[in-house]
Structures are given as structure tokens and as C-alpha cells.
Amino acid sequence: MATTDYGIDAPQTLSNLYWRAGTFAAFGIGIYMMNRRELPGPAFTLMLVLLLIAAGFLAVAILMRQASQTGKLALRDTIINKIQWTGEEKVLDVGCGRGLLLIAAAKQLKKGRATGVDIWDPASLSANSQQNTIAMAKAEGVADRVKVETGDARNLTYGDNSFDVVLSSTTLHELPDAENRQLAIEEMVRVTKPGGQIAIFDVMHAGEYAEVLRNAGVEQIDDSHKTWLWLVPGRLVVGRKKA
Numbered sequence: 324m325a326t327t328d329y330g331i332d333a334p335q336t337l338s339n340l341y342w343r344a345g346t347f348a349a350f351g352i353g354i355y356m357m358n359r360r361e362l363p364g365p366a367f368t369l370m371l372v373l374l375l376i377a378a379g380f381l382a383v384a385i386l387m388r389q390a391s392q393t394g395k396l397a398l399r400d401t402i403i404n405k406i407q408w409t410g411e412e413k414v415l416d417v418g419c420g421r422g423l424l425l426i427a428a429a430k431q432l433k434k435g436r437a438t439g440v441d442i443w444d445p446a447s448l449s450a451n452s453q454q455n456t457i458a459m460a461k462a463e464g465v466a467d468r469v470k471v472e473t474g475d476a477r478n479l480t481y482g483d484n485s486f487d488v489v490l491s492s493t494t495l496h497e498l499p500d501a502e503n504r505q506l507a508i509e510e511m512v513r514v515t516k517p518g519g520q521i522a523i524f525d526v527m528h529a530g531e532y533a534e535v536l537r538n539a540g541v542e543q544i545d546d547s548h549k550t551w552l553w554l555v556p557g558r559l560v561v562g563r564k565k566a
């Protein structure tokens with residue numbers, strides 16, 4: 324059975340938005356009900372303003388949820404289509420979460436193997452766990468081609484030149500600063516084989532990545548694909564490690 328539930332990104336932010344929408348709406352209606360006889364005009368105006376604020380929070384929450392449920396599936400396809408596949412690659416997905424790229428990559432493989440690595444932060448993805456990712460791989464029929472491991476993007480335990488394709492989506496912005504993001508990108512380049520392909524999608528800071536990749540020895544860099552998924556600027560950066 325195919326499934327498309329790869330988790331809701333930033334679930335706590337989403338529930339805060341719903342909570343704020345509900346609070347502003349309830350407050351607005353409450354104020355109107357209490358004052359509608361004495362001050363009907365101002366009470367109505369105040370309710371309208373508070374309901375508009377509530378609608379704003381709700382709209383942002385709905386758009387963010389849609390980005391996680393449908394937007395990132397289209398993004399996944401764009402990323403996967405940027406890679407030139409032979410079907411024999413060794414693939415690494417850094418910050419694999421519930422397997423969005425990992426499973427799509429595994430579906431491209433005839434003989435290769437796809438490894439996902441993550442620290443399983445529950446604040447950045449709903450139901451984020453190694454077991455859930457393995458269950459997704461089983462549900463998608465690729466468990467035999469997938470390995471799921473625990474590890475930090477800044478200190479990958481794989482040897483130099485281990486993977487033909489290294490992928491990452493919406494992960495590096497979770498790191499505290501540019502220095503840590505650079506460390507993670509350099510790790511991704513280190514474990515990529517000469518001539519291997521790298522694709523990184525991220526939000527907010529991805530404008531930094533092309534230069535970091537170039538300095539780390541990646542060429543043929545394309546960073547032209549931009550998005551506003553999750554209502555923040557996002558960019559896909561792809562390239563090839565010098566042979």
C-alpha cells in the first residue's frame with residue numbers, strides 16, 4: 324500500500340497558530356456578546372478586527388499544513404528528477420525524517436542502497452522516529468533497499484567518498500548558525516564520491532550553500548530552483564563533486 328504521510332513539519336508552530344486563531348476568535352466573539360447592547364458599533368468593529376487577526380493565523384496554519392502534506396511531495400519529485408540515476412547508486416539522505424527523499428531515492432534503485440540518517444527531533448517533524456521511517460519504507464515496498472540510522476549531519480560516521488548521491492531536504496536550517504551549516508555541508512561533500520551528485524533543499528539560509536559547496540570542491544552548481552513553501556524562501560542547490 325502506498326502512503327504519502329511524511330509528517331507535518333514544525334508541528335508545534337502549527338498548533339501555536341491554531342491556538343492563536345482560536346483565542347483571537349473566541350475573544351472577539353466574547354467581547355461582542357458582552358457589549359453588544361451598550362456599545363453595539365465599537366463592539367462589532369473590535370470583533371471584526373479580532374476575527375481578521377484570527378483568520379490570518381488560520382490561513383498561515385492551513386498553508387503550512389498544505390506545504391507539509393502536498394507541497395513537499397512535488398518538491399521531492401523536483402529534487403529526485405535533478406539526479407541522473409543509473410539504479411546502482413549508494414545514496415545518503417541527511418536528516419531523512421520519515422523518509423520523504425530516502426524512499427523516493429530507493430524507488431530509483433535496482434541494485435543500490437539508500438541510507439537515511441537523522442537525530443529524530445520531534446519538534447521539527449511529527450511522529451519523527453527511526454521505527455516510523457522503517458515502517459514507511461516497508462509500506463512503500465522498498466525496505467530491502469533502505470537502511471535507517473541515527474547520526475548527526477555535522478559528524479557523519481561514513482568514510483570519505485562513500486556515496487554516489489547525497490541528498491538533504493529542509494534539515495540544515497535546524498542547525499544553530501552558518502558555521503554549523505557549513506560543517507554539515509562539508510561532511511556531505513566529504514562522504515560523496517568524486518563525480519557524485521549532491522542535492523540540498525532548504526529554507527531561509529540556502530542562499531549560503533552554493534558558495535560553501537563550491538569551496539568544498541563541488542562544481543556544476545545549479546541553485547536556480549526557488550520556492551515559498553511554508554511561506555519562507557526556499558532554494559534547491561544541486562552539484563557534482565569534482566572527479
Ligand SMILES: C[S@@+](CC[C@H](N)C(=O)[O-])C[C@H]1O[C@@H](n2cnc3c(N)ncnc32)[C@H](O)[C@@H]1O
Pocket residue numbers: 329330332333395417418419420421422423424440441442443444445447448451474475476477491492493494497498
Ligand atoms: C523538517 S524535518 C525534514 C525531514 C525530511 N527531510 C523531510 O523533508 O520530510 C528536519 C529533519 O532534520 C533532522 N535534523 C535536525 N538536526 C539534525 C542534525 N544535526 N543531524 C541530522 N538530522 C537532523 C530532524 O530530526 C528532522 O527529521
